[in-house]
Amino acid sequence: MPKLWELAKLVRAKNAGPFVLTFDIVFGDAATYEQVKRSGVITRELFARVYHVDRDDVLFFEHDRVLAFKASIPRPVSSGDLDDGDVFGGQQHGPLVDLEIPLADPTQT
Amino acid sequence: MPDEVRVLAATGMLGTGFSEASLDLAMARAPHVIGCDAGSTDPGPFYLGSGQAQASRAATTRDLRLMLRAGRAAGIPVLVGSAGTAGGDPHLAFTRDLVEQIACEEGLHFRLALIHAELDRAFLKERLRQRRIHPLNPAPAFGEATVDRATRFVGQMGAEPFMHALEGGADVVVAGRSSDTSIYAAYPLLRGCAPGPVWHAAKILECGAASVAQRLYPDALLAWLHDTDFVVEPPNPAMRCTPNSVVAHTLYENADPFRLHEPAGMLDTRAAEYVAISDRAVRVTGSRFVAANRYTVRIEGAEYVGHRYAVIAGVRDPVVLRQHDRFLAGLRETIDHKVRASLGLEIDRDYRLVFRVYGKNGTMGALEPENSIAGHEVGVVLEVIARTAEEARAAITVAWHTGLHHPVPEWEGLISNWAFPYSPPELDGGPVYRFCVNHVVELDDPLEAFRIEYVDVGQPALATV
Numbered sequence: 423m424p425k426l427w428e429l430a431k432l433v434r435a436k437n438a439g440p441f442v443l444t445f446d447i448v449f450g451d452a453a454t455y456e457q458v459k460r461s462g463v464i465t466r467e468l469f470a471r472v473y474h475v476d477r478d479d480v481l482f483f484e485h486d487r488v489l490a491f492k493a494s495i496p497r498p499v500s501s502g503d504l505d506d507g508d509v510f511g512g513q514q515h516g517p518l519v520d521l522e523i524p525l526a527d528p529t530q531t
Numbered sequence: 532m533p534d535e536v537r538v539l540a541a542t543g544m545l546g547t548g549f550s551e552a553s554l555d556l557a558m559a560r561a562p563h564v565i566g567c568d569a570g571s572t573d574p575g576p577f578y579l580g581s582g583q584a585q586a587s588r589a590a591t592t593r594d595l596r597l598m599l600r601a602g603r604a605a606g607i608p609v610l611v612g613s614a615g616t617a618g619g620d621p622h623l624a625f626t627r628d629l630v631e632q633i634a635c636e637e638g639l640h641f642r643l644a645l646i647h648a649e650l651d652r653a654f655l656k657e658r659l660r661q662r663r664i665h666p667l668n669p670a671p672a673f674g675e676a677t678v679d680r681a682t683r684f685v686g687q688m689g690a691e692p693f694m695h696a697l698e699g700g701a702d703v704v705v706a707g708r709s710s711d712t713s714i715y716a717a718y719p720l721l722r723g724c725a726p727g728p729v730w731h732a733a734k735i736l737e738c739g740a741a742s743v744a745q746r747l748y749p750d751a752l753l754a755w756l757h758d759t760d761f762v763v764e765p766p767n768p769a770m771r772c773t774p775n776s777v778v779a780h781t782l783y784e785n786a787d788p789f790r791l792h793e794p795a796g797m798l799d800t801r802a803a804e805y806v807a808i809s810d811r812a813v814r815v816t817g818s819r820f821v822a823a824n825r826y827t828v829r830i831e832g833a834e835y836v837g838h839r840y841a842v843i844a845g846v847r848d849p850v851v852l853r854q855h856d857r858f859l860a861g862l863r864e865t866i867d868h869k870v871r872a873s874l875g876l877e878i879d880r881d882y883r884l885v886f887r888v889y890g891k892n893g894t895m896g897a898l899e900p901e902n903s904i905a906g907h908e909v910g911v912v913l914e915v916i917a918r919t920a921e922e923a924r925a926a927i928t929v930a931w932h933t934g935l936h937h938p939v940p941e942w943e944g945l946i947s948n949w950a951f952p953y954s955p956p957e958l959d960g961g962p963v964y965r966f967c968v969n970h971v972v973e974l975d976d977p978l979e980a981f982r983i984e985y986v987d988v989g990q991p992a993l994a995t996v
Contacts, residue, residue: 438786440572440966441669446782473898479668485788488779494786496669498898500966502575504836504883504916505896509575513894517901 423522426464429454435515440501443511444494445469445518455489457525469493472517536719536756537562538732539766541598543739545569545611546586547749550767551597557751557766558601564718565602567594568711568737569626570613572831572966573784580682580833580964582621588629595626596633599703603639610693610704610714617831618648618708619683626705631988640989641703644696647982648707650684650830654980655972663973665827670969677834681967684832689794691977693717699985707981708831710793711737719756730798731818732761734791735780742780743770764812772813774805794829794977796822827971828980834967837883837916839960840927844911844934844949850941851948852904858948859886859911862937866930874925882917882926911949916963927957 426433432448447464449455458464466482469475473495481494499505508514539562542549546569570578574585584591595611602609615622623645630643655678658664664673671677678684685708694717696704706714715733720726732754735742740750743765750770755762763772781788781800791798802817851858863886867878876882890909892899913930917923935949974980 436784437573438784439969440576441667441969442786444782444784444786448779448782472900481786483788485782488775488782490779490782492782492788498896500576500671500969501572502577503965504885504963507887507894507896510573514898516895 423524425519426521426523427519429458429523433515433519435511435513437497437501437511438494441497442494443473443497443514444492445515446490446492447518448488448490450489452489458523459484461523461525463521463523464491466493469495474498533722534757536722536724538715538719538736538754538756539565540715540736540739540752541565541567542594542749542751543568543737543741544571544586544749545594546591548590548594549739549750550748553751553765553767554597554601556768557753558605560753560766561605562607562753563722564608564610565598566610566612566714566736567598568613568714569611570616570618570622570708574616576833576964576966577961578615578622579617579619579685579831580835581962582619582683584615584622584625586616591626592629592633595629596637599630599633599639600637602703603641608697608702608704608718610706610717612693612706612709612711612714614705614707618685618706620647620649620707623647623705623707627986630703630705634989638989640987642700643986643988644699644701644704645984645986646688646692646696646704646706647984648685648688648709648980650686650972650980652678652684655684655830658972664830664970665973667829667969667971671967673968673970677832677967681832681834682964684830684968686972686980687794687829687831688981689713689826689828689977690717690720691795692981692983694721695978696983697721699983701985703988710829712791712793715754724756725758726796726820727798727818728756728759728761728815730791730793730820731800731803731815732756732763734798735763735777738780738783740765740767740770741783742772742777744773744776746770760814760816762808762812762814764809768811771811774807774813777813777815778805794826796820826974826977828974830968830970830972832966832968833964836963836965837918838920838923839914839916839963840923840957841960842913842927842931842951842956842958843953844913844931844951844956845908846911846948847908847950848948849907851939852909854939855888855891855904855909858937858939859888862934865937866933869933870926870929873929874922876917876922876926882915882922884930885914885916887912887914914960920959924957924959931956
């Protein structure tokens with residue numbers, strides 16, 4: 423089963439201001455993007471589960487124009503606060519990179 | 532409105548550099564204004580709290596000098612927003628000093644507007660009582676106690692203070708904390724350009740060449756604004772904008788890729804269309820700006836938390852690594868006991884003791900799903916945050932010495948568990964601040980909180996009025 427990094431051209435995290443983390447998962451071609459969308463793995467619920475936040479606190483977008491999923495969540499602590507380990511929020515996407523994505527085999531349908 | 536207004540972003544962040552050749556090529560396209568953003572909350576609360584700037588004097592001077600020279604030679608305004616990283620008064624003074632020094636060295640004369648962005652405590656308390664301060668999500672509790680406690684507050688100004696300074700005859704504007712886009716929106720709005728394309732172009736300009744397909748290094752970006760569209764193109768022939776690179780940039784650092792909130796309203800890019808007009812330039816149509824029914828600016832504030840000392844220590848002994856959680860738990864107890872005995876300081880009351888374990892969960896902390904040590908070594912960062920530098924240094928010295936020799940049951944005799952790369956082991960992390968507000972405040976007038984000061988720079992003393 424392919425992993426997310428093998429399918430996407432970019433998986434990244436970054437602050438959107440000091441109180442919000444935002445994640446971008448961008449694909450290079452529409453077919454892969456659509457297949458990943460159909461897999462149902464990349465969802466609002468995924469971010470709620472991995473980052474321990476309420477589903478209602480996750481902003482989630484499927485940006486068809488740039489073939490990207492985007493999610494934004496409240497930071498567990500604000501940037502640079504005592505319990506923060508990532509001031510720019512740039513390494514918080516780690517657990518997403520190796521997610522397994524079940525793709526429907528187009529030759530089998 | 533004019534047929535066309537051309538806006539140049541020198542680079543994404545003042546002091547991070549741009550190619551001088553790119554600036555020359557951009558100036559040959561006859562821009563009407565040069566802008567540059569000089570700040571961000573990205574590097575954390577230290578800069579707002581301490582009054583220091585992230586970029587050095589040397590790096591900031593280099594970029595500013597080229598911009599001021601180009602702007603004065605062409606007779607066009609130069610606008611700098613969020614001066615000195617955090618845009619407070621010390622940051623404004625830092626940047627003003629550099630501007631005046633450059634003017635002196637280059638023999639430049641111009642009218643400088645300094646726009647102050649610090650919010651005073653009385654104003655914030657009044658707005659709190661009027662219930663005209665509103666939380667964003669998420670927001671810490673914010674009341675009069677926070678206002679008293681914090682070291683400094685700034686407001687993110689909109690385009691109006693820049694517009695006012697330009698109308699006041701400023702050739703160069705150095706502004707405190709500004710919304711990134713306001714720097715680039717001000718001039719075209721003053722010339723009567725339609726707000727949809729203006730704010731959308733400003734959003735793309737604010738990161739300089741970040742919206743190109745492959746940014747090789749920080750560099751300049753040009754925008755041509757028209758009535759119903761705008762065009763963006765990097766002046767550097769080695770870089771190019773594509774429809775995809777320009778749209779993709781709306782993802783970056785924004786919580787919402789389609790809606791961007793500004794003091795005066797909201798940029799809505801949902802209906803925007805992006806078309807390549809050459810292999811390096813993109814035309815954007817369909818950008819909308821929806822005016823807000825109340826004018827609000829974002830408040831930023833930093834409060835002092837304490838003073839930090841930190842120690843980096845390597846652990847390579849497999850016996851210690853196999854019981855590392857237990858080792859640290861026992862160590863914490865021993866440090867607590869020893870610091871109380873020798874310094875009279877109480878853990879979690881007088882100081883905080885933090886272990887960050889790289890090789891386990893140093894990056895993600897409590898959110899780390901793979902919470903175990905798989906490798907042959909870990910890096911421990913030990914921190915003490917206390918009220919004063921003196922207390923923090925005293926406590927961390929006890930702490931690292933205790934950690935160095937903390938016993939494990941398997942080994943008999945005195946052992947040394949921590950490999951320190953430095954002597955002294957402790958590093959002075961300086962004062963520690965925290966962002967203490969994530970709210971917006973309503974203004975009666977966009978200029979209300981932003982005092983403008985005019986200075987005639989480089990004029991002989993006798994000629995000033």
